[in-house]
Amino acid sequence: MHMKVRDVMTRDVASVNGTTSFRDTAEVLIAHGVSAVPVVDGDGHVIGVVSEADLLHKEGFRAQYYGEGYRPPLRVRLRGWPAKKADEKAGGETAAELMSAPAITVRSYTSVVSAARLMNEHGVKRLPVVDDEDRLEGVISRHDVLKVFARGNDDIAREVRDDILEGALWTDASGVRVSVADGVVTLSGSTDRHSDARILVKMAERVNGVIEVVDRLEWKDEDMSAPAG
Structure with a gap:
């Protein structure tokens, strides 16, 4: 009766590796129109997630220390960020340095309802879907969850x-x-x-x-x- 993550998830997903640069990671997000992207190792295991918020820490840091009188974009100001976390990520140049880890993931056999609760609990819009060895299988987003009600x-x-x-x-x-x-x-x-x-x-x-x-x-x-x- 309960629809599973595998029934609605997106299987063809973009990902980056730990050495992907800040600029290339940002371009992946923009090119695919997504708010976050999984970071995988050489064997396809999910080791973290880089989101818009992670990248914006860098922009926010520059605004604070280098741009006198500069006001960052509204979404940066509304979100805010912990100062320590911002300092750490502001100097990041690769996905491994920018990512949030460990990643919040879900299995393909998990119910869609459970996945939705996990998204709500952690305040994220997308969850990497992994197999039992934590290898990337796909991504489930809030949009995918809404398919259940359609x-x-x-x-x-x-x-x-x-x-x-x-x-x-x-x-x-x-x-x-x-x-x-x-x-x-x-x-x-x-x-x-x-x-x-x-x-x-x-x-x-x-x-x-x-x-x-x-x-x-x-x-x-x-x-x-x-x-x-």
Whole structure:
């Protein structure tokens, strides 16, 4: 039910090595229209990530010490940077000296939801995807994550019917109907027990691309206790 990183990630990705110069690294970011690029060693292992923010430390350092009266770009001022970190990276001339390490990476078999949480936790827009030996396989971005919520209504309805309703071995869900509009799933019809209806709704909520589940199910037997108080 949960879409994996491998289902949405970009496999053909740009990367640099530790000896790539500041200028060449910046040109890779610009040429590919990305905000960060993985740094790999000679065997393809991801050893770090160079982002726009890492490169801008150098610009910010120069502005502070050499450009009297110079104001750096707005995005530099809004982001800010720790002085110590800026000092260290401002003198960097290669990707290895500029990169953030260790890299925050993800495996291809990780769920897209988990990858999104990792991005949010670390405040990054892209994650290198690596194999079990930390070799680069691809990249997943916030844009890739959004693909999950761009699934067609028919595709969502098919998964709910095939994987949830027909796969509900603990109960007969043949009396349940499903419809989907704009990512909102409506379950109607009836189940044998109230608990069965609750389980079906919870499972439908976990399907990738589902924004909301509208519960219009009825049941024959009330097998759930009323909340205390």
